[in-house]
Amino acid sequence: MNKTVTINISGIVFHIEEDAYQRLYTYLESLRRKFQNEEGRDEILADIESRIAEILTQKKGPNREVVIMKDIEEVIEMMGQPEDISDADEKETASNENEERAQQEYAQRRNRRRLFRDTDDKVIGGVCSGIGHYFDVDTIWIRLGFAALFFIGGTGVLFYLLLMIIIPRAETTAEKLEMRGESVDVNNISRTIKEEFEEFGTRMKDFGKEAKDWGKSQKEKYKYEYRYNRRTYPRRGPDDFFRGIFHVIGRFFGFLMVFIGISFLMGILTSTFSVTSFGPDAVIFQIRSLFETPWSYSLGIVAFLLVFGIPTLMMIYYGFKILFRLQRADRWVGISALTLWIAGIILGIISVMDIAEGFSEGAEHRNKFNVVNAGMDTVSVRVNIDPDMENDDYRSKWNRRYHFEKRWHMIHTDETTIKFGYAQLDIVPATGDSIELIVYKNAMGRTHEEAKRRCDDIEYNITQSGNEFVFPSAFTIGKEYAWKGQEVDVELRLPVGTVIYLDPTTEDLIYDIENVYDVMDEDMVDRRWRMTKTGLECIDCAGLNLTEGKSSDSEFQNQMNIKNKIDSSIKADTISK
Amino acid sequence: MRKGVLEFCILSILKEGDAYPTEIIERMKSAQLVVVEGTLYPLLTRLKNMGLLNYRWEESTSGPPRKYYRLTETGEQFLTELQNTWDQLVASVNEVTTKNNTTQNSNGHE
Numbered sequence: 001m002n003k004t005v006t007i008n009i010s011g012i013v014f015h016i017e018e019d020a021y022q023r024l025y026t027y028l029e030s031l032r033r034k035f036q037n038e039e040g041r042d043e044i045l046a047d048i049e050s051r052i053a054e055i056l057t058q059k060k061g062p063n064r065e066v067v068i069m070k071d072i073e074e075v076i077e078m079m080g081q082p083e084d085i086s087d088a089d090e091k092e093t094a095s096n097e098n099e100e101r102a103q104q105e106y107a108q109r110r111n112r113r114r115l116f117r118d119t120d121d122k123v124i125g126g127v128c129s130g131i132g133h134y135f136d137v138d139t140i141w142i143r144l145g146f147a148a149l150f151f152i153g154g155t156g157v158l159f160y161l162l163l164m165i166i167i168p169r170a171e172t173t174a175e176k177l178e179m180r181g182e183s184v185d186v187n188n189i190s191r192t193i194k195e196e197f198e199e200f201g202t203r204m205k206d207f208g209k210e211a212k213d214w215g216k217s218q219k220e221k222y223k224y225e226y227r228y229n230r231r232t233y234p235r236r237g238p239d240d241f242f243r244g245i246f247h248v249i250g251r252f253f254g255f256l257m258v259f260i261g262i263s264f265l266m267g268i269l270t271s272t273f274s275v276t277s278f279g280p281d282a283v284i285f286q287i288r289s290l291f292e293t294p295w296s297y298s299l300g301i302v303a304f305l306l307v308f309g310i311p312t313l314m315m316i317y318y319g320f321k322i323l324f325r326l327q328r329a330d331r332w333v334g335i336s337a338l339t340l341w342i343a344g345i346i347l348g349i350i351s352v353m354d355i356a357e358g359f360s361e362g363a364e365h366r367n368k369f370n371v372v373n374a375g376m377d378t379v380s381v382r383v384n385i386d387p388d389m390e391n392d393d394y395r396s397k398w399n400r401r402y403h404f405e406k407r408w409h410m411i412h413t414d415e416t417t418i419k420f421g422y423a424q425l426d427i428v429p430a431t432g433d434s435i436e437l438i439v440y441k442n443a444m445g446r447t448h449e450e451a452k453r454r455c456d457d458i459e460y461n462i463t464q465s466g467n468e469f470v471f472p473s474a475f476t477i478g479k480e481y482a483w484k485g486q487e488v489d490v491e492l493r494l495p496v497g498t499v500i501y502l503d504p505t506t507e508d509l510i511y512d513i514e515n516v517y518d519v520m521d522e523d524m525v526d527r528r529w530r531m532t533k534t535g536l537e538c539i540d541c542a543g544l545n546l547t548e549g550k551s552s553d554s555e556f557q558n559q560m561n562i563k564n565k566i567d568s569s570i571k572a573d574t575i576s577k
Numbered sequence: 578m579r580k581g582v583l584e585f586c587i588l589s590i591l592k593e594g595d596a597y598p599t600e601i602i603e604r605m606k607s608a609q610l611v612v613v614e615g616t617l618y619p620l621l622t623r624l625k626n627m628g629l630l631n632y633r634w635e636e637s638t639s640g641p642p643r644k645y646y647r648l649t650e651t652g653e654q655f656l657t658e659l660q661n662t663w664d665q666l667v668a669s670v671n672e673v674t675t676k677n678n679t680t681q682n683s684n685g686h687e
Contacts, residue, residue: 009641038622054640058640078614081613
């Protein structure tokens with residue numbers, strides 16, 4: 001019992017025993033080597049293959065379906081061993097010994113395995129099976145790998161298409177044999193590298209001489225000499241010298257390009273397509289908020305993908321070409337890539353200009369809150385904290401402390417998306433002797449009207465109960481898709497002498513309130529303050545220095561400031577008395 | 578030997594009528610000019626590339642389609658030239674070898 005393989009020679013299918021197949025493969029490969037420098041090499045081989053198919057068809061009778069070793073031996077006897085095939089031309093060109101040796105080495109290298117797509121064993125384009133053959137790995141693992149990549153933002157799909165374009169299909173029998181050729185193992189690789197270095201060394205030596213000869217030939221008898229040189233030394237000369245350097249370091253760079261390219265690709269795709277899973281306040285969300293409609297957002301995404309994706313894909317493409325030394329006519333690839341990239345740039349510029357235009361006009365809405373004068377002397381300020389909005393991840397302690405970002409937030413509830421921002425409260429001395437509360441709403445737009453409409457859409461309702469002002473935790477911007485600089489600033493004007501209590505909940509509300517000590521906002525809450533002409537003055541800050549046990553530089557600076565100011569105010573008091 | 582001789586034979590065979598490689602090889606084999614078939618294919622391709630031959634495809638019942646080769650006009654001209662050269666060569670060689678033989682013979686007699 002023998003295992004058979006199915007092969008296709010010149011369009012005719014043969015079942016052939018495995019050892020016979022190996023024999024045939026070696027034979028065809030040796031012929032290929034033989035006609036290495038022949039002009040019509042592919043045609044000759046095709047003719048020979050066709051003849052072999054004919055002979056084998058004749059041998060195949062109704063009783064015998066399978067081609068066996070004996071058939072192949074007979075075929076080879078008929079066709080002749082490469083040594084028996086007289087070839088006058090080759091003897092002429094190979095007249096010098098070095099040249100002959102170089103040819104043999106080159107031919108050996110050709111015998112190595114090459115990367116092809118195996119369209120005989122394909123699901124889509126035979127990429128996976130081809131890679132499987134190349135690395136001697138069962139195709140199923142490669143397929144699983146691609147399937148896994150598919151889930152990383154669809155990277156697998158793009159990558160597969162790219163490989164399908166780059167890797168040539170195994171068409172002729174010889175190519176199919178090459179696809180399964182000598183395996184790539186450590187020995188081979190080290191031999192390849194050694195050979196490449198040797199070849200490189202030879203080239204280095206020859207280079208000087210060749211360049212000289214070449215230069216000379218340019219001078220004397222330009223046409224004849226030049227042609228002669230080209231013909232006799234087809235693989236040397238200045239061009240090939242640089243190709244030699246390229247080969248030695250090329251593979252490494254090819255690998256690097258593919259590796260970096262794939263990482264980039266994964267990054268680009270995941271950041272684009274899995275945004276929503278990152279939570280509402282990822283940086284990407286803020287970018288999305290710049291667009292006014294979902295449509296213009298998609299346009300922006302396309303521009304982003306083109307501008308960054310195309311160069312990445314090209315990097316992988318050329319990396320692969322270098323890595324596997326694939327020779328392909330690929331002018332159209334470069335041209336279409338460039339076209340797409342330029343289209344991406346243009347789209348990007350349009351998007352950016354569109355966004356910028358949305359900010360061209362500003363509007364401010366000033367609203368005076370009706371303060372019920374309850375005749376009290378201690379006013380208190382509190383924030384009615386909405387638990388939903390407090391859950392916003394983006395509002396980290398760090399952001400809170402430095403008021404890094406007061407705007408551009410979003411939470412998702414079951415039904416809707418609520419977009420909101422945090423208002424800012426400033427407390428200043430009033431000119432008269434009544435409490436005033438003024439709410440400024442700001443927004444931008446394409447036109448003044450649009451900006452104004454956005455201002456009106458902002459909802460921020462402060463309430464007063466007795467001597468307490470209650471602020472909402474955040475303002476909402478209605479159904480608006482985009483953030484266009486919506487802001488709410490509240491100014492509380494207190495007559496001099498009024499005492500105010502800042503509830504701990506106001507820590508995120510107050511912003512840079514003038515006080516006589518330069519105390520940080522976060523230290524101002526949960527204390528009582530009295531309004532003076534220059535700003536708020538602390539009434540129960542006795543504990544402030546004590547509670548500040550930590551001594552970082554800035555805190556130390558604060559303490560020094562407080563001490564100086566208190567000193568100076570005491571002095572001022574004494575002088576005025 | 579035979580540089581150019583095989584080409585000459587191929588062209589001569591084709592002058593008698595179109596043929597595909599297997600036919601040509603049979604003729605040459607029977608004349609014991611060629612031992613292996615592999616020799617023929619590069620020669621045919623080379624002659625075709627030189628413009629001396631062209632070919633057409635013909636379906637075959639016993640295998641893949643066959644390439645039927647035919648002499649072109651330049652091919653025929655070239656063949657006539659070759660024929661002349663060959664005749665001359667044969668005449669010259671004959672002359673030399675027969676003389677040689679006679680001298681050798683005479684030497685042997687002495």
